[in-house]
Amino acid sequence: MIYKGNVQKLGDSVDTDGMIAGRYLSILNPAELAKHIFEETIPDFARRVKPGDMIVAGKNFGCGSGREQAPFGLKALGISCIVATSFSRTFYRMAIDLGLPMVVSPEVAAAASQGQNIEVDTETGEVKLDGKSYKAEPLPKFIQEIIDMGGITDWVKKEVAARAKAAA
Amino acid sequence: MGQTIAEKILERHLIDDAERVEPGRVVRAKVDFILFNDANGPVAFRHFANMGGTKVAVPDKVGLVCDHFAPAPSAAGAHMLRDMRSFARDKGIKHFFDVGKGGIEHTLIPEMGLIGPGDLVAGGDSHTGTAGAYNAFGTGMSWAGMAAIMMIDETWFRVPESMRFHLHGKKAPYVTGKDVILKCLQDLGVDGALYRSMEFGGPGIAEFNIDERMGICNMVVEAGGKTGIVEADEQTEAWAKATCKRPYTLTNADADAEYYSRHDYDLSKMVPMVAKPYSPDNVVPVSEIKPGVKLDQVYMGNCANGTISDLRQIASVLKGRKVSKWTRVMIVPATQKIYRQAMAEGLIDQFIEAGAAVSTPTCGACFGGHNGALDDGEVAFATINRNFKGRAGHAGAQVYLGNSYVAAASAIAGEIIDPAKL
Numbered sequence A: 001m002i003y004k005g006n007v008q009k010l011g012d013s014v015d016t017d018g019m020i021a022g023r024y025l026s027i028l029n030p031a032e033l034a035k036h037i038f039e040e041t042i043p044d045f046a047r048r049v050k051p052g053d054m055i056v057a058g059k060n061f062g063c064g065s066g067r068e069q070a071p072f073g074l075k076a077l078g079i080s081c082i083v084a085t086s087f088s089r090t091f092y093r094m095a096i097d098l099g100l101p102m103v104v105s106p107e108v109a110a111a112a113s114q115g116q117n118i119e120v121d122t123e124t125g126e127v128k129l130d131g132k133s134y135k136a137e138p139l140p141k142f143i144q145e146i147i148d149m150g151g152i153t154d155w156v157k158k159e160v161a162a163r164a165k166a167a168a
Numbered sequence B: 001m002g003q004t005i006a007e008k009i010l011e012r013h014l015i016d017d018a019e020r021v022e023p024g025r026v027v028r029a030k031v032d033f034i035l036f037n038d039a040n041g042p043v044a045f046r047h048f049a050n051m052g053g054t055k056v057a058v059p060d061k062v063g064l065v066c067d068h069f070a071p072a073p074s075a076a077g078a079h080m081l082r083d084m085r086s087f088a089r090d091k092g093i094k095h096f097f098d099v100g101k102g103g104i105e106h107t108l109i110p111e112m113g114l115i116g117p118g119d120l121v122a123g124g125d126s127h128t129g130t131a132g133a134y135n136a137f138g139t140g141m142s143w144a145g146m147a148a149i150m151m152i153d154e155t156w157f158r159v160p161e162s163m164r165f166h167l168h169g170k171k172a173p174y175v176t177g178k179d180v181i182l183k184c185l186q187d188l189g190v191d192g193a194l195y196r197s198m199e200f201g202g203p204g205i206a207e208f209n210i211d212e213r214m215g216i217c218n219m220v221v222e223a224g225g226k227t228g229i230v231e232a233d234e235q236t237e238a239w240a241k242a243t244c245k246r247p248y249t250l251t252n253a254d255a256d257a258e259y260y261s262r263h264d265y266d267l268s269k270m271v272p273m274v275a276k277p278y279s280p281d282n283v284v285p286v287s288e289i290k291p292g293v294k295l296d297q298v299y300m301g302n303c304a305n306g307t308i309s310d311l312r313q314i315a316s317v318l319k320g321r322k323v324s325k326w327t328r329v330m331i332v333p334a335t336q337k338i339y340r341q342a343m344a345e346g347l348i349d350q351f352i353e354a355g356a357a358v359s360t361p362t363c364g365a366c367f368g369g370h371n372g373a374l375d376d377g378e379v380a381f382a383t384i385n386r387n388f389k390g391r392a393g394h395a396g397a398q399v400y401l402g403n404s405y406v407a408a409a410s411a412i413a414g415e416i417i418d419p420a421k422l
């Protein structure tokens, strides 16, 4: 899959507490949750993100508390993909399962700057920044399958249906 | 080529035996046990419903533990607990532990014999790696992924690289498992073990009983680790024989296993360590904490440090002494069984006599939810595992982390001190 948007540049060890404060964890409405993303840490973030934008960050993105509301809120805000030097693993998994692709690339993280045009091909691992080509790790096939289905919910539904059919 | 403990455990749980368990590869596997608490369970139950779930694939693999909002601090908390109760009842979940009938998940589940050596355990909580004390592969997982396991009884894992921590020597006085992991955090930082399995072995392991090993594995996630596993020895086997309700497989690495890195720790040179605010890797020896860090609160408890061994360590320091007048002291046994054992040994009475508050098992103060949350500007010492801004109450509070001896000694002094100097 190819994703296109503009770069929203962030630094190292961006933690989930900063993404969505604990007091908002009971909000279930995606649009409502999106309003509070980075509320106190990057006050203009929610306003400047356009649908399709991609976060490009440094190492250990999404560290700290394992809270699903963080990737869920970013996706609801319109973030289409996150490229980072590395991810906190619980965050990585939560995002994938919600259908938000996570791409590992120290090269892109070092080269990207705020607002640049970015294009990510999750299958080949090619990333273009203002047309210039860089390398990223392609998504493993199985993970790509989950992403293509918009997350693990539909993937599970399909799997359950296939098993029922096989049993019949 | 030899395998690490994590690789061996994953390999035994593969769905397709032909898959290769190599670091970096994604494999599909069946887990032995999945663990929900009242903070992540209710969200996962919603995913389960969205997936079209009605019946849980293997209800006996599921553990539901009420610990975060237990006993309910508010109507919202009561609602979470109610969700747990109704899911347990509707889906026929046998391993459901309500307020007063269990304790904190990571201590309770092994205590009940529900997990053991060689098991693959997934949990909605990030501290599921605590299971490594029992030679199991435990890891925190996405809540949707947990719901998926309830649907189809399988999941995927990226095979981690492993790091080997070789422990040797005789441990010095007042050193516990907590100090081993704090030392690792000082050396590695909060992303030094990102995605990896931290494997602890060597003759020094025998210096720590099963309880203290929980203290080690509990905090591997603070270094970014996917899991932390202590190699199996006689103590592991004795524990498993006496406790496990399911078959188990003691699992150790091959001599020629390949590691991302190897680390060597001489326990005789180790000293009690303290993590200063606001990061669990901001670690120094307790002797380097300048005198005069006055404490408003000392909290002793959590999913790895509310064990009977911790309570005995605390009692050995508090015995015949009183806690400082201006410091409030909370002690929380991790499970009902530990609570009763402590009562039988006369420890609870000693704690109350010393001026400490003792409560029923709960996560409460550990995540700043209730039962001892901190106010703006307050300073606390706690045997918990995180001290990020806002972790234990107000974002303006400061929390120092360390072992039970240091906590108890500091409770008496009213400031952080080395227990050797009490």
Ligand code: SF4
Pocket: B067, B068, B104, B105, B106, B125, B127, B302, B303, B304, B362, B363, B366, B367, B384, B385
């Ligand atoms: S005791 Fe603390 S760290 Fe352990 S599960 Fe509860 S909140 Fe999490």
